[in-house]
Amino acid sequence: MWYNRLSEYLTSQGYVNNKLCPCVFIKKSHSRFAIVAIYVDDMNLIETPEELARTAAHLKSKFEMKDVSKTRYCLGLEIEHYSDGILVYQSSYTQKVLHHFNEDKVKPSSTPMVVRSLDAK
Incomplete structure (x- = not known):
């Protein structure tokens, strides 16, 4: 109602x-x-x-x-608030999926892509 x-x-x-x-x-x-x-x-x-x-x-x-106050977590999305915008990510969900398929203990490999740091402008 x-x-x-x-x-x-x-x-x-x-x-x-x-x-x-x-x-x-x-x-x-x-x-x-x-x-x-x-x-x-x-x-x-x-x-x-x-x-x-x-x-x-x-x-x-x-x-x-x-x-x-500000939403920090909603429907599996993690949200961080900054003065110039927001960052939305799903690392908790990713960890749950990796754990479910017994892949959470695997050694990570490097990824050939450029990742921008949050501190970089």
Whole structure:
């Protein structure tokens, strides 16, 4: 029932429900966009800092919710936040797959590709 109420509220605020993925709501303007992604009882807001604060305040006024800050882990994705962007990776998932197939103890080999360091600009 809460999903229906949330869905009605978001669409009344100009968000469009994604037909392929009903848990995603997108709101576009001339130069900005906002995404609300819902998974079970979690919600991720993706938008500019100004829009994020405004959307969170509106949602908190209409729904009982708690802000747990930036998402660090979601659906197997590990997320690190930086001032100039985010880094998304899946090393935990990779380790689980390697362990499942008894490949986690194998000696790694070098990979012939250039890897950019996070510290390099």
